[in-house]
Amino acid sequence: MERWGKGDGHTRRFIIFLTVNVAVPNMEKYKLFKIIRHWANPNTMEEHLSNQISQDSQTDLNVLTAQLKIYNNTNQVLTKTKDLEKNKYYLDFPEKIDAHSEVKLCLKNEVKYKKIDISVYYQNEYGTVELKIYKTSNLFESRVSVIVKNDLIGDVILLKNTKFELDTKVLIAESLVSVNMRNVYHFLNELKEHINRDQIEMGGGNLFDMISYAKACQIFNTRLQLRPFAIIYCISTEEVQRVYKGAMSNNLAIRVRSGGHDHEGECSGTDTILIDLSRMNMVEVDKKSGVATIGPGNRFERLTTLLAEQQVMIPHGTCATVGIAGFTFGGGWGPWTRSKGMCCERLVGATIVLGDGSIKELSEDGDLQARELLWALKGGGGFSYGIVTELKLQTFELPSELIRFEIEWNKYETDFDTERLKIVRKNRVPTIQFLKEWEDVINANRNLESNANYLNLNKKLIGTNLKISAIPAIENFDANTVVHNCVMYGYWEGSASDLSKFIEKSFKNPQTYDFIITDIAGKQAGKAYGANMMSNWDRESFHTIKQLLKGEVQGKLSKSRPISPDLENPAPHKITSCLVDTQGLGPKGHEALLRSLTSPLILDGNREMGLFTYITLGAISGIFYQDETKELESAFPYKNKQYTIQYQTWWNESLERKEEGKNNFVYDRINQALDWMQVCRDFNIPNTSGAFISFKDSSIPTEVYFDTSYERLKEIKKKYSRDSLNHFRTRKTII
16 A cells, blocks of 8 residues: 655655455454554554554444343242243343342343343242343433332342443342231241230231230320331330340331320331330339439329329429320420429439440449430430430429419300300400410519519419410401410419419409419328329310310319319320520510411311310429529520420310211311411411420421530430431431
8 A cells, every 4th residue: 555745845655565364354454444544644643543442442342231230139049930932142141049149140232233132030939020121222222120020029220321331230129018027027036035925016817906906006196097017015124125136136127115195106106116115114212312213114193193102203294194204305394394494404314225235324423425325315305315214313302282273364165155165254355465474474583673572482383384275367466455265374382372472463353364273282282193283284175175065164263173084095186386585575476476376277166176276385484494503414405495385286086076987077177277287387486496306296307406405416326326227216316
């Protein structure tokens, strides 16, 4: 071959001799001729040769390839079935894929413009699998799919898809239902030598077992219906440890339940192992130190009675059936908060099962891990850090005299013309008047202008909340004149005469309200504390409503009025919350709060049907948290707030209504009431912030619940809970 060129002013003649071995395919000869033909300049010959080598390598990739990694994650061998229409790729697939193993395949087609197309079938006892591989130079047509039947599931993960290459992972496993039930079987089989049969509850094959299981599944919020695989009633820390480790080794999720009062149902869960601690209800009080060792299964009606018998008490809650554990870990607001603080402030020790199954004793003088975890339990929420099997709480001396009382304004009465409950009194009081008076009462210690006698009396109000009922929208809303039913609940340390003086000084116009002493306790009372002092501060009673509709009126100065029978029973409900900042609501905050309680989403006649919508304001402000010299080490972040605002909707159904089931006409109104809850959650009320984890609403971001403690709580969880896979996890745990 000749080529002419110019250089150094002279014409040069290049003669290139090409010798081609006859064994070289025609296509390769063509490539070489092509290289020579495109040499434009002898000085660039080396560059062109290098480029062509790269092009040759790319040309080799023009072979269609389909690479597969097939994972058999089942417990049985997958066997290839006979294919009547075998193609060239059929033999590339192994006859068997062992259980819990993988195989790698690479299918090739070296013919240009052709395709890879095959379907292969495998089967085992769980079902059948069809693998379909289709690869062309059109990457949008190329695909791998897996079709499974019976109890198998399949998934395809695409790793690479180019013009000539397809790379995928194929996962084949048993269905989650089959896997879980096999894991449950192994879990229970491992427990049978260590746990008595009557400690295990499961849905059985007969009606009686199914009824027993359904009852055991029930939590306090019947709006939520959850079905664990099994409920295990543990009676010791060692049993909790064994059950937890057994669940983890069999890849089963867990939940932990003590009292079952989690408003979002996170104390239980469908398709979980529910560790129930209700039978761990030991109570011992060290008379020298005053420290009570308390099992997590204790509920307040029993627990407070046992403590009162030893003339001591803890800052308990308002509902008799609430369990001590979740109450304390959420903070623990109640009728002692103004005087003694949240219950979490009294937690001085605990026993906990950590994420690795180890047992850790927590105390204030323990190692760093013990101190940090104990701090986290003091208001940092339940379940996040481990399973607590024992609490140690510092008690205080029970007062000699203790009074539970109520004051009601704008009382509902029966309008017999309409058969409705209405505020019919002529001497009605604008809601804002007694709202401000109640705020002045709880903040009296902040007010330096108050006289010493009043401040001294104010200290005897050891706890209080204020319930304000929501009403339908009204024309020309005015925050200064709108009227709502309102009930103040309180605990008073002292005599009835001192209480009367305090009320007369604190609230104007005695003729506008009803004052009732509902019970008396203390060292000298000689009564079962739990049965008599547990109040209904956070519930409305449909039983009472029906009494009013019948014209039955309770006495004004009853010395003992038992709790209405429906108030301690589970019921469907929804809760949300915020808190009032240190400076108080102010005029704009008052107006917004009362506007949120006056809504077109609240329908006239709801109360008569047993559908209740209202707020409860829980006082935090008082001598305990206003003492600036007090050094408090707890995760509860809202020590400086004035009070909580808890929005509530309950539909407390009578036996008659429950028997009607879903035919109950109250269901016509529930959606609007729940819409009201959502509106209130997002309502802009000046000088409010945060949310209280004990009044759990899953739609509120977790950080809001823990505020300034949030980052430290997360670090404690990561560093000290030994829960690397976050088994202690629900929607509102710290992580």
